[in-house]
Amino acid sequence: KAGVTQTPRYLIKTRGQQVTLSCSPISGHRSVSWYQQTPGQGLQFLFEYFSETQRNKGNFPGRFSGRQFSNSRSEMNVSTLELGDSALYLCASSPPGGSYEQYFGPGTRLTVT
């Protein structure tokens, strides 16, 4: 099975712009979670989608949003980018059946200038 894929892998944006990141989960996985990783704050949970519905949410401002499509692919959007949004954004998918394992993609490295 193919792993979790994230596109693009690298992105450079300017402050004030918006960005959309994409995540394709492992086939058969319906839960997709997003995390932000920075040197200062570490790994922080953004949100989780299951069957096109947001099921859990972390403590991030409303500029961070996401959605999930019927094929379980997910996108996250960050509007009005700030310098502090520079980070590695990781997506993870979970198999059905309650195993609670998360399989991570390689991440998208976002740099805001």
Added chain:
Amino acid sequence: AQSVTQPDIHITVSEGASLELRCNYSYGATPYLFWYVQSPGQGLQLLLKYFSGDTLVQGIKGFEAEFKRSQSSFNLRKPSVHWSDAAEYFCAVASYSSASKIIFGSGTRLSIRP
């Protein structure tokens, strides 16, 4: 609130030596506990997990971890490290009610001395 503490920011061990990475968690009930590894420029890979049952958990790549409720710890061990084990290791906790909302520790960077 749930939290995870990894007291060691950076550890260096010699190749072939044993390894123990420390992890302490704070959570009211029995948590779900995980160890992940991240190589430079890569995503995270699950090494092992504990949900219930036997408190000594075996994982991939020869790693094991022991859940000690009395000490609120979930330390990761390996009897003999290899140069390829150099990476960042993250301990994490989740609750039954929000199992997808994983709280990660700050990580321990492992370097291997030849």
